[in-house]
Each structure stands twice: as structure tokens, then as C-alpha cells.
Amino acid sequence: MSLADSFRIAVRAILANRLRSILTTLGLVIGVTSVIVLIAVGQGAQVGVASKIRGLGTDLLFVQPGQSNDRTTGARAQAASLTKSDSDAIVAAQIPGVIGVAPQISFQSQLIAGSLNSRGPIIGTTPDYIAVRSSAVAEGDFITDADVERKALTIVLGSTLATTLFPNGDAIGQQVRLAVGGPIGFNFRVSGVMAPRGGATDQDNQAFVPVTTMQSRLPFTRNATGEISVTQISIQMAPKADQDAVKADITNLLVSRHAVATPDFTVQSQNDLLGAASEVSATLSILLGSVAGISLLVGGIGVMNIMLVSVTERTREIGIRRAVGAQSRDIVLQFVTEALTLSIGGGLLGMALGVGIALGLDGRQVAGQAMTTLIQPWSIAVAFAVAAGVGLASGSYPAFRATAIDPIVALRNE
Template sequence: MTIIDAIKIAFRSIYANRLRSLLTALGMIIGVASVIALIAIGQGTQQGVKQEIMGLGSNLIFIQPGSSTDQSTGSKGGRGSSTTLVLSDVDAIMDAEIDGLYGASGQINFPAQAIGGGNNDRVDVVAVDAEYAYVRDLNMEYGSFISDNDVTRKAMNIVLGHAIADSLFPTGDPIGENVRINLGSRFGFNFRVIGVLSESGGQNVQDASVYIPIPSLMNRLRFLKNPTGGTTIQQISIKIDENVDEVVIKSELEDVLMMEHAVLEPDFIINSQNDLVSAASAVSKTLSILLGSIAGISLIVGGIGVMNIMLVSVTERTREIGIRRAVGALSKDIRLQFISEALVVTIGAGIIGVIVGLTIAIVINGRVIAGQQMITVIELWSVLVAFGVSSIVGLISGSYPAHRASMLDPIVALRSD
């Protein structure tokens, strides 16, 4: 018996048992589709996080409070859990005149409710200085960003992210309009719109943020005051030359701030964009592997289903096997016949699974699900792996039933009802 003959017989057998064959293939279809779709989601998440981090600006280093050791307990504060950074640290960094350092800007973030134009929306309030737009590469669509004069005068001016401007003022130019920022139920302040940022696109947080001068609120909110009397900030963003050694810059920044804070161990954390991308990529890769592994289990389950059905098929077709052996079919012919049937089912299921998985990945790409915009990235290797594994599982699953069928005694098989 040739392979072509075995495949023809396999198709006839599958057609004769269409429903059972479909149910057998269903597990493999779901498994292959799951592997492709979940890996696409995992890869998309990785790319989305990377784009969001790189969308913060270019050639950036971030300094945040944290890792301060409590002398009484020996414990360390997590990132952002302490109040070790103050606004004067920004001046100390700039006064150090570090080679390759172009600018530094401090910031404070608050979740708040913005009300304007008869509408309201949840926003991230970012209190900044005048250098922030330069350091973070912000572009204006309308008006201007916060200036040195705004900071000096403690002006109640505000710059809107593109999405917030569209939400509050969908039909008109917001420049000169009033926006009220409510920080919980106790604090509320009125600001005048002086600018709107250009749309950044993707999932960049700047579209959903509003920007105000740091001094506009620091005298009104006591919790912004550090125990030493300085203004507590949550992050310092630093713009550096793309050709400088990040390690050297970070070392010099550490020396400056440790001297400024008069400490022997850093009470702050320094990370570059590349550090953040590497950390996020490691987490996303782990997520992709986990999702792919979970989906891969369904392939194994599908393979067990194929083996089970093939064993049932061998039992049901015992007499047929006996007749084939009686008319001259060899053991290897019977083995080839049943392996061919298993492969036809699993390869067909693999092809359908690939189509379903790709369709799912394409359909959900860019859609908002549970408040989160989905990004999917289809990788050729994930398609090849899913299809290849399904075929191998099919071959393995069909081997034992095929071997069992080939070992049947022709005389005993012919006596079977």
C-alpha cells in the first residue's frame, strides 16, 4: 500500500464517520487556535508596554524615591513609598553640570476629576516645572505649555492632554476656558486652559493627563511639604545625550543626590528607559510563555482525545482489519492506514486552528475589552510551533492505536462480530 492509497482510505473512513471525526478534531482546533491567539496577545502586550515607555520621551533617565532602609526595622521602602525627593534636587542636578545631561524636571502626580465645558472626566494631574515639555518631548497642538513665568507667578494655568481636551470640549477651542480640578471631595481648584498637547496615539498616558505648575498647588496642599521644608516630588525626569554611557550618568547622578541628601546609601531609585523596557519585556515574555503553555495543555488533551477515538476505531473495525490481512495486506499497511487517519484529522484540525487563531488575533487587535485596548502581534514562529506540535501530537497519538491494529491476528480478527 502506498502513502497515497493510505490517505485515500483515511479520507473515506473520516467521511464515513463525519461527526465523530469533527468532535475528535475539535480539541486540536481549540488548542492550536488558543496557542496562536494567546501568544499574539502576550506579544502585543510586550510591544504595547515598550511603546508606552518609549512614548514617555527619548533618551530619558527617571529618578524616584524608594529603597530607603528603616534603621529601626531594617526594612526597605518600595518605589515611590518614601518622600526623599524634593524639588531642590532638580536644581542640584542641573548645578552639577554633568556631561551629556541636557535637562531635568520634577513632577507630582494626582488622580483627579476634571470638569469643564459642561463635561467631566477622570484625569491624571501632573504638576510640573517649565522644563518638563523639553525633557519629555511634548508637542503642542494649540496654545503654549507652562512657562517659567507661570511657575514664578504660581499661575492657575493648565495644559490639557489631547484626549481630555476632546472629552471636555468636543465642539470648541478650549483655550481660555475654565477647568475645575477636584482632588477628592475636599479640594477643588479652578484653572484656565492655556494649551492642548498634540495627540500621542497608542496607549500613551499623556493624552489622558493635564499639566499644571508645581507651585500652583504646593502652598495649598500641606502633604506636598517634606519634613525638611522642601516640596516633595514623585519623580525626576532627566534628558541625556543618546551617545553618552548611561551607567556613567547614573553613577554621577547617584553621587550628586547622595551628597544632597547627606546619606551613605541611596534613598532613591535610578532607572533609564532601557532598564524599564528590559524589565517590562522580561515580565511580558514570562506572560507569553505562561499563556502559551496553558494553551499548549489543550493540545495535549486534544491528542489524548485523538488516541482514544482511534482505539475505539480499531475495536470497531477489527473485522475490516482481518479482511484486509486475509487479502494480502501486511502489518505495515495496517499501521500506515491508521497513522494516516490520525494525521489527516490532526493536520486538518491544525489548519483550521491556525485560521481560527489568526482570525481571533486580527479581530481583537485595537478593540477595547474590559476598558483596555487590546494589541496583538502575530508571530510566524507561533503559527509554525502550534501547527507543528499539533501534527507531532497527532502522529504520537495515532502510533499506539496503529501498532495495536497491525498486531491483530487475522484469524481472530475475522471471527470478530
């Protein structure tokens, strides 16, 4: 019997039981689809997180308060452990390799301009921020040293924020009101609009004010001793700087300033963040991949089950075929072809669906975040190969069982 003949017989059998065939393949379709989609999502997350971290700037160190394991100090006390004067001290120490220091205070606030309003993080910082975070201003000016000195009511809007509040593009020189909470609010003059940064983060939805303005206007940013708490100090290093040495110098400086035995702050380089994040997202990828793998396996068992039922049901047909001259390999070929046709069909359908869904999800907003999916060619190949392999395996066993059927018994089978 030729392959074309056995394929024709297989298609006939599959079409004869249309609903059952569809339900059988469905398991494999879902399995292959989920492998492709989940791996694309996992990889997308991995790449997305990495690009977000890289997008922060280059050669950066981040000093953040807290995370000491001293249980006696509450979260608030920990949050207050990093101050504006720490930042000033780092500048004053002139640590070799450090070329910029930008303290940041941030909080969420509503911004109102005329009848329009928006919401976003307000960041109190210094002119160094531009260099440290490799940002650029599209129009007007960023915060200047003079602004910091005067505690000026100046605000620089992120590009998205500017478009939301001033759809006509005439933001510069306009008034924006920050509604800090309840009746408290301040009017700021827009001095600049940032160039769009793009990417998956909401960096374009931020606004910047002089750190000193924030200190003096917003009392809640001060800690118990009247110092101004900062949420982060970003430090720009020279491109060739010894990152570990800089990290150690800053740690030593702050430890001695804070007079603590163990650091009550963390100093992390971009590489540290990248490492941690990629570890997390790699774990996520593996997790998603295994879930998908299990569903593929279950789909395969479904095919095997149906093939076994099909062989039992068609005992008589097998007997007839044996009686008219079908040899063992013809019977094996028939059932293996049938299982393979089902599973390859399911695999192809799953491939199309998986790629389609992964492409459709790319760039979609999910939970306020733009989703990135990255289709992995190997995942398509593996999913398809597993589907086909499962088909072969689940067709072979029932097929060999079919050849063991005695034609006499099969023919008497009513």
C-alpha cells in the same frame, strides 16, 4: 493501495463518526488556537511595553523616591524622600551631560468643564517637560517659566482630555475646574492642548499644571519638613552622554543631599526599565506558551485515544480487509491517514481560529488598556507541525497494533 484511496477511506471513516471526530479534533483545535493566540498576546505585550518605555522620550533618567529597604520609614516617609529642591539642586549642579530636568508631581483628579467632566492624572511640572519627554503642544502654549514663577492657574490638556471636555475644539482660554476632593477645587485657564501621542498608554488623558501652582495650592504634596514632594524627576541627557556617569553623579549628589548611607531613591535609565520589563514579559510569554503547549499535548493524547478505540472497534473490518488482500502497510496507511486527516484538519482549523482571534484582539480595550497582539509566524508553524506530528505518532501506534490482529480472530469477532 494509492494515497488517494487511503485518504478516501480515512474521510469515510471520519464522516461515519462525525460527532466523535469533531470532539477528537476539538482538543487539537483548541491547542493550536491557544498556542497561536497566547504567543501573539505575549509577544504583543512585550513589544507594547517596550514601545511604551521608548515613547516616554529618549536618553532619559528617572529618579524616583523610596525603595530603600529601611523598614523603619513607612511608605509615606519614603515617598517624601524626593523633593522639588532635589530637582533644583540637580539643575544647579550642572552635571555634564544633563540638558533638562523635569520634576513631576502627579495625582488623580476630576476635571470639570461646564456640564462635561473627565478624570485623569494631573501632573505638576516645569517647561522642561516638553523637551525631556519629547512632547509637543498642538495649540496654545505649554507651561512657561513665567507660569511657574507666578504659580499661575494655567492648565495644559492632553488631546483626549481636551476632546472630552471641549468637544467643539475651543479649549484654549476656557475654564476647567479641578475637583481635588470634596468641596475643594480650583479653576484653571486652559493655555494649551497637547499633540496626541497615541500608543497604548493614556498619556493623552493627562493634564499639566505648573509645579509651583501644585505646591502652593495642594498642601498634601508637602512633606513633614514643608518641602514639596515630587513623584518623579525626569532627566534628559545629551544624546552622546555617558549614561552611567550621569547616573552616578546624580546618585552621589542626592545621597549627599539626603545625608543617607544607602540611596533612599532610585535612578533608572530607560534601558534599565526596558530590561526589567522585557524580562517580565518574556517570562509571561514563556508561561503562556507552556500553558498552550500543554493543551496541545492533551489534544494529541485525545487523538491517540480515539485511534486506539477505533482500531479495537474495527477489528472485524481490519480482518475483512486482510482477508481480501490488504497488506500490513495498507492497514498502517489507512489508520495513519485517518489520524493525520483528523489532526491536520484540526491544525488548519486551529490556525484559522488562532489567527482570527489574535487579529480580533489586536487593539481591543481590555481592562482599560489597548491590547496589542503580534502573531508570530513561527508559532503557527510550530503549532501546526506539533499537531501533525501528534497525529502521525498517535496514528502509528494504533495502526501497528491493527496489523498485529490475526485475520482469523478478527473475522470471528462479532
